[in-house]
Amino acid sequence: MKFLITHQSQLSLARVRRAITAVLPQAQLLTATSLTDAYNLSEHHEPHCVLISETLANLPECELLFSLLGILKLTCVVLTEGKTGADVHSLPPATPKVPETELELHIGQIVQAAGRTVPATKLDPKREGSVADYDPNKLILIGASTGGIDALITIAQHFAEDCPPVLIVQHTGGSFARSLIRLLNSACRATVTPAEEGAAARTGHIYLAPDDRYHLTLAQRRRPYIHLQSGGLISGHRPSIDALFMSAVPMAANVTAALLTGMGKDGAAGLTELRRAGAQTIGQDQHTSVVYGMPRVAMEMGGVGQQLPLGAIGPALLAASTTKVRA
Template sequence: MKYLIAHQSLLRLARIKYQVMALISDVDIIESSTLTDAYNLAEHAEPSCVVISQELAEQAEFELLASLFGIMNIICIVLTTGKQTPRAHPLFPGIRMVPELDLEDAIRRTARLSQPAQNQTHPAGKSPTVAENYDHNRLILLGASTGGIDALLMVTQCFDHRCPPVLIVQHTGGSFAASLIRLLNAASPANVIAAADNMALSPGHMYLAPDDQAHLVVAAGRQRHLALRKNAPISGHRPSVDALFNSAIPQAPKVSAALLTGMGKDGAAGLTKLRHAGAHTIGQDRQTSVVYGMPRVAMEMGGVGAQLPIQEIGPALLKSCKVKQRV
């Protein structure tokens, strides 16, 4: 059995390691003191269980790890301070939050439950799905923040090698951009790649900014190209959803855009402008949003043409991009 222990304190990490070794025979323990290393080790070493400190789990990028754990069937324990009773994580119900005093009981339970980690990525892999006739002059734009990784996994599993080009902005720390791209690429039949300045847009491809040093935008006057713009953050974000949406306004009649779960208002103004310019716009509904912030503001501004649960957004975007049959 393999355990990953992630803690910013090397002293407490050693203490947890000793507890695990005392309770489980024949255990292989790998260690990390940062969230970035924890993600890389979990992705490549495939532990049965991860024990991670509350301090690391409170970082925004932990959402990416939580999604990876779900896909790879990895048990996760968030080690908390204080004397609370063990409980489900408020944003990720499959993850348990356990006080340090109750760690030994949690380890015993996970030792009984743990199975060898198996990659459970999208079963379709990169194989084609049922043929659809899409207008490849169209663009699909997606924006998301808190809760957005699982939402993007749900939406993008509908896209295959025939879909129009897709540009995505997810609020994720720059050091995790490559990990997010790998995660989405493993889960979707389409090809998910890091964007490069002046890159041509191709059907069956999804593009994300490679880091947080530039905004991902549609190149001005060039419908089939993207651009990376090293401008200042917008609403505290770079890349920003508003930067992406605003850049596509000149091509709005050929755009289908969706604003997914997230805190704040990034993307709401851009989605509204896109709709007024003729784009097909969608907002995620309250019931399926982890945080009904960005899509709520867009709804209030009049930017949402259709409000849908997350499981319906991918098919709806593709439907809007189908070639219209002549009667």
């Protein structure tokens, strides 16, 4: 059986290794001291079980790792510092928590849980036929934060090779941008790629900021193109959803924008300005939001044209980008 132990403390890594090998001498053990290493090891080695410290599990960036583990159907266990541990906001439901000092007592249960795990299945992008012709001038913009990775995967499955250009800002650590791009690329038939300065926004492509050094924005000459804007944090973030949405206000008539689950208010002001300028705007509803923060603020500001459950947002974005409906 293969375990991945993820802990910021070398002493704790050694302690957990001893606890596992005392019960399972033949176990294969992988170790990581950062979420980046844990993500890469999980993606390429697919361990039966990932044990992660409570401290690392509480980092916002861990949401991406939890999403990957869910897709690969890998068992995850959080090692707590006490009997109960702190709440982990992005922790998937029913994820067990085990006190680090009592791990040896729970190895049998962990092995049983990992043994019941269904073999991983690849994401299955939706193969729905186009119901309309897309307007070549249309653009789709999406912003998301806490809970947004699973939401983006759900939406991305609707995007195919002929979809309008899509630009996405998801709040996540800069070192995880490339991992998120790979994850979304496996979820859809469109091409998901890091944005490049000056590149044209092309049909069938989804663009994300390559890291957290720049804001992902749009500029326009004769046609819209990508601009990686330098500068400080905007609405507390870089890349910022507000930066992307505000940059698209001059081309609002051709824009459909969605603001998804997330904490805070980034994107709310930008969505409101887009709607005022003539864009079609969508906010995720409270019931399907992990955190009903950003879309709530946008709703209160008057920036949400339609409030929709997550499952309806992908089709709605595409429907708003059509030029004529087929009979």
